[in-house]
Amino acid sequence: MPASRRVLIAGNWKMNGLKSSLTEIEALAAGYDGDLKAKLDLLVCPPATLLISAAERLAGSGVQLGGQNCHPAPAGAHTGGISAEMLKDAGVTSVIVGHSERRTNLSESDAVVMAKVKAAWCFGLLPIVCVGETAEERDAGEAVGVVTRQVHQSLPEGCTASNLVIAYEPVWAIGTGRTPTPEDVANIHGTIRSVLRSQFGVEADGIRILYGGSVKPDNAATLMAVADVDGALVGGASLKAADFLAIARATPAR
Numbered sequence: 370m371p372a373s374r375r376v377l378i379a380g381n382w383k384m385n386g387l388k389s390s391l392t393e394i395e396a397l398a399a400g401y402d403g404d405l406k407a408k409l410d411l412l413v414c415p416p417a418t419l420l421i422s423a424a425e426r427l428a429g430s431g432v433q434l435g436g437q438n439c440h441p442a443p444a445g446a447h448t449g450g451i452s453a454e455m456l457k458d459a460g461v462t463s464v465i466v467g468h469s470e471r472r473t474n475l476s477e478s479d480a481v482v483m484a485k486v487k488a489a490w491c492f493g494l495l496p497i498v499c500v501g502e503t504a505e506e507r508d509a510g511e512a513v514g515v516v517t518r519q520v521h522q523s524l525p526e527g528c529t530a531s532n533l534v535i536a537y538e539p540v541w542a543i544g545t546g547r548t549p550t551p552e553d554v555a556n557i558h559g560t561i562r563s564v565l566r567s568q569f570g571v572e573a574d575g576i577r578i579l580y581g582g583s584v585k586p587d588n589a590a591t592l593m594a595v596a597d598v599d600g601a602l603v604g605g606a607s608l609k610a611a612d613f614l615a616i617a618r619a620t621p622a623r
């Protein structure tokens with residue numbers, strides 16, 4: 370196992386979280402203890418409005434802070450946009466790009482996702498690139514093909530173990546309580562690893578591939594033990610520090 374493939378448990382709060390939720394950030398900072406630090410990286414991605422305050426609360430705790438999206442342009446006339454530089458300035462080290470909710474609801478294409486990866490790199494942020502098939506695509510037997518295409522077309526040249534994380538999130542598993550079988554997860558993660566190998570050679574062996582979609586404290590141990598699963602991207606169960614920390618504790622040590 371390459372040293373760089375340290376397990377990463379990441380929380381995506383999506384459009385949830387008010388100032389009062391900063392108590393959960395404080396609880397995360399307090400709960401990321403020596404055992405967890407020895408075992409894995411912990412990352413939380415609250416909404417943009419909470420980033421600066423969250424960075425203050427997390428300072429010195431070792432818990433990393435992430436954004437949920439960035440604009441492909443460095444700056445300028447993009448009302449409502451948030452640039453990678455702004456995220457960096459707020460204390461962020463990672464950014465989720467290409468989440469299926471943005472691909473679907475905001476028609477984000479693979480080309481746009483690639484531009485966002487490059488924007489993140491310009492400011493030293495670690496992009497977490499999401500891929501995953503819909504229920505219709507899975508039922509049509511197209512899961513492998515869809516994920517392969519997304520990985521191929523969303524990633525620029527020059528991806529390495531230290532500048533890229535992939536998250537496989539089957540759309541039908543997000544927020545539904547349904548998860549793929551461990552065999553299905555192993556199959557898609559193995560496919561992603563081979564696509565990465567074909568694109569980036571030996572570097573691919575160090576790139577972390579997270580699983581996301583209805584990860585909970587009671588299924589984390591099983592899902593995180595699957596081959597080529599290097600952590601989780603957690604939605605709903607990351608909103609409460611107790612649940613999110615329980616997922617981290619349930620994750621097997623490597």
Ligand SMILES: O=C(CO)COP(=O)(O)O
Pocket residue numbers: 381468538542543544545546581582583584602603604605606
């Ligand atoms: O979309 C997700 C994380 O980005 C997964 O969400 P849930 O964990 O709520 O299914």
